[in-house]
Amino acid sequence: MTGTRPPITVFTTWGLDPSCLLPFSFLLSPHSLISYHVPWSSATVLLAFLAYGSAVTSLALIYRLSPFHPLAKYPGPAIAKTSRLWAAYHCAKGDLHRLYKSLHDRYGDVVRVGPNELSIRNSSLIHPILGQGGLPEGPRWEGRKGPPALVAQRDPLLHMHQRKPWNRAFSSAAVKEYEIIMAKQVRQLVGCLEDMIHRSDQEANALIDMTEWLNFFSTDFMGDMAFGGGFEMMKAGRDVDGHWTLLESGVLCVPMRMQFVYPVTCPSTAAILSHVLYTSLLFTIMGERGGPVRFQEFCNELVLERLRMGAKSLPLSGEELPESERPSPIDVTKDGQLAIVGGLNMTSSVLTAALYYLLSNPDAYKRLQAEVDGTFPSREEPLDVTKLSQMKWLNGCINETLRLQPAVPGGSRRRVGKGKGTRMLGNLVIPEETQLCLHTYSIHHDLRNFHTPEAFLPERWLSTGAPVGEHNTAAFFPFSYGPTICAEKNLALMEMRMLLCWVLQRFRFP
Numbered sequence: 001m002t003g004t005r006p007p008i009t010v011f012t013t014w015g016l017d018p019s020c021l022l023p024f025s026f027l028l029s030p031h032s033l034i035s036y037h038v039p040w041s042s043a044t045v046l047l048a049f050l051a052y053g054s055a056v057t058s059l060a061l062i063y064r065l066s067p068f069h070p071l072a073k074y075p076g077p078a079i080a081k082t083s084r085l086w087a088a089y090h091c092a093k094g095d096l097h098r099l100y101k102s103l104h105d106r107y108g109d110v111v112r113v114g115p116n117e118l119s120i121r122n123s124s125l126i127h128p129i130l131g132q133g134g135l136p137e138g139p140r141w142e143g144r145k146g147p148p149a150l151v152a153q154r155d156p157l158l159h160m161h162q163r164k165p166w167n168r169a170f171s172s173a174a175v176k177e178y179e180i181i182m183a184k185q186v187r188q189l190v191g192c193l194e195d196m197i198h199r200s201d202q203e204a205n206a207l208i209d210m211t212e213w214l215n216f217f218s219t220d221f222m223g224d225m226a227f228g229g230g231f232e233m234m235k236a237g238r239d240v241d242g243h244w245t246l247l248e249s250g251v252l253c254v255p256m257r258m259q260f261v262y263p264v265t266c267p268s269t270a271a272i273l274s275h276v277l278y279t280s281l282l283f284t285i286m287g288e289r290g291g292p293v294r295f296q297e298f299c300n301e302l303v304l305e306r307l308r309m310g311a312k313s314l315p316l317s318g319e320e321l322p323e324s325e326r327p328s329p330i331d332v333t334k335d336g337q338l339a340i341v342g343g344l345n346m347t348s349s350v351l352t353a354a355l356y357y358l359l360s361n362p363d364a365y366k367r368l369q370a371e372v373d374g375t376f377p378s379r380e381e382p383l384d385v386t387k388l389s390q391m392k393w394l395n396g397c398i399n400e401t402l403r404l405q406p407a408v409p410g411g412s413r414r415r416v417g418k419g420k421g422t423r424m425l426g427n428l429v430i431p432e433e434t435q436l437c438l439h440t441y442s443i444h445h446d447l448r449n450f451h452t453p454e455a456f457l458p459e460r461w462l463s464t465g466a467p468v469g470e471h472n473t474a475a476f477f478p479f480s481y482g483p484t485i486c487a488e489k490n491l492a493l494m495e496m497r498m499l500l501c502w503v504l505q506r507f508r509f510p
Ligand code: HEM
Pocket: 150, 151, 152, 163, 222, 255, 338, 339, 340, 342, 343, 344, 346, 347, 350, 406, 407, 408, 411, 412, 413, 478, 479, 480, 483, 484, 485, 486, 487, 488, 489, 492
């Protein structure tokens, strides 16, 4: 036992001015009490720290639940108002998007889903939030070394500048040029599947992990698009260099992995933690070491090699732009990585979901089979992108999959910036520093936008005269909306049409 009080300089060594603790001087009393009963000064400091931490945490919790909090008037479960830990837990369980939907069903169109976060299910706010002059990206991408990739760029002017090479490379006219690369990759996938079926013991009933092969395909295709090749996963039949495993682990923390997509993917550690910690802290702890660095180095090598061969082989090099507007090799590498990550997660998960829905709805499957056989008879390769874009049932099936399982179900997280003052969105008052998301999954599953919203009904996309109350196309935004709309929407649609058509033409699924 000792009566010596630990010196208050313990706090100053942490860079805190002791005067700032004066308002909390009552917190020092447990510290003093502890020091009289515990002989070791390190234990004293620890206990004081714990007491201090618990007091501050309790105060924060009380404030978050109090009527004085700026978001107090918005309804939501008490647990959500206190911390985002619950969201991380549900993200890990894989049901966060369904949970948000159930919260909207219970509380209405605006729900407080975090201490400073709102989820919105109101399609009339898509334009004010995501359109020109809407809200900037939230801070989830901060903390990474080097210049931010396109998806992380929060400054609207810089974003517009960085977006130029993407717009040029993936306009609907330019996308036609990629038909050859796409056809080569789909042909290779079909060949690999045929080989596996021939090698299998039961040729008529071969078991193939389509999710895995669609991922190999997407990675090879985007690698070809962004870097002119280099991954060759279909050729190897596995992830030889561990790139896919690395991406799967989610260490790169990709937007598409932010939420769980049933039944196709599972959430990554980074996705789960992103609900609790700012990514800056996350990346300081785990982001820029080991695997991600190896992956970046690999992409760097690919870019440098292609630049040596001539920028033409790199669609994102912006070689047709004036010198001053051309992205640096670092930007080209970052954009290329983004393209690969996007390609890997997005199209393959939507394609797997489309197969899932077709197999669960035999009538829809039969009708698609008939359309495929009628449009491309006698095993004609389905290369004609104009014909593909006119296949009504195929496009209905793709739209319906994107509606039921949007690849980014949680939508894009936006934020009213610090110092920007309160924003009015329709008749909603959004205080400064509020983060919000337009919850795509809930909007797509809202009865006010789509009749029988839980059913897979490709036919809803065929009728042109359906009333807005039953079929509200303005509430369908799986590729997001406005200046940050998916940069590869045209390409992704073409890829999905060609692949589904080709696979259905060559194989029969049970
Ligand atoms: C079915 C396929 C796809 C869907 C449903 C989809 C959906 C989306 C969505 C919802 C966003 C907005 C994300 C946000 O704001 O946080 C987005 C952005 C983006 N996507 Fe896609 N995507 C798909 C395929 C792809 C592919 C294959 C690529 C690239 C290879 C790609 C590249 C991008 C990029 C670069 C952005 C950022 C755009 C910007 O900030 O200006 N996407 N995508």
